[in-house]
Amino acid sequence: MESVNVAIIYYSATGTVHTLAQAAAEGAEKAGATVRLRKVAETAPREAIDAKEAWAKHVDATADVAEASLDDLEWADAVLFGTPTRFGNPASQLRAYIEATGGLWFQGKLAGKVYSAFTASNTAHGGQESTLLTLANTFYHWGGIIVPPGYTDPIQFKSGNPYGTSVVANDAAGAEVAVQAARHQARRLVDTAAALKAGRAAA
Structure with missing residues (x-):
């Protein structure tokens, strides 16, 4: 199999998306990829973060996770984005990162790569699908x-989201299913990117 570089770039406020990102990294590595797990910069003021205990705790607990750069x-070869939903859209922190990519886009350096995304929300109908579809507009x-991920693995029939892995925060029953779905999504991403890379090399 062709060697594949995978960037998993995410934003997480209280840890739910971070857990999915870690699971995706495990899945990609097990599929043979070289992985960069990167969080985007936090743009909220510290006083806002400190006003919510879970947010402050997560920011401090993940201080050692490298921040995403445009170099990533x-x-x-393949990029997996993760974000909580914000009114049915990606979080502004992830959008800020994406909106800084104009130079790479203009040079054609983002074309031809493989992309996918995952998300989390506070409620079962909290905008998961619209968040993933909104990210697809960028792609x-x-x-x-x-x-x-589609319905390409039995776990997808349990997770229920063919657009990308998604989970309701604080849903313990759904969390393990979502972790398995994230691993599968990452493996599928790697397999597709490897096949594409091999095909291009052969051509």
């Missing part, structure tokens, strides 16, 4: 190849 996008503009 350029380096990657279209980049000229990316979008690889959703």
Whole structure:
């Protein structure tokens, strides 16, 4: 199998998306990829973070996770984005990172890569699908190849989201299913990127 570089770039406020990102990294590594797990910069003021105990605790607990740079996008053959939903959209912290990619986009350096995404919300109908579809709009503009999990593994019939792994925060029963789904999504991403890379090399 062709060697594949995978960037898992995410934002997490209280840890739910972080857990999915870690599971995705495990799945990608097990599939043979070289993985960069990166969080995007926190843009909220510290006083806002400290006003919510779970938020402050997570920020401090993940202080050692490297922040995403534009180099991570350029380096990657495949990119998996993670974000909580914010009114049915990606979090502003992730959007700030994405909106800084204009230079890479203009040079064509984001085209032809494989992309996918995962999310979490506070309620069962909290905008999970619309968040993932909104991220896909960006991938279209980049000229990316979008690889959703679909129903390509039995776990998907339990997770219920063919657009990308999603979970309701604080849903203990759904959390383990979501972790398994994230691993599968990452493996599928790697397998697709490897096949694409091999095909291009053969051509």
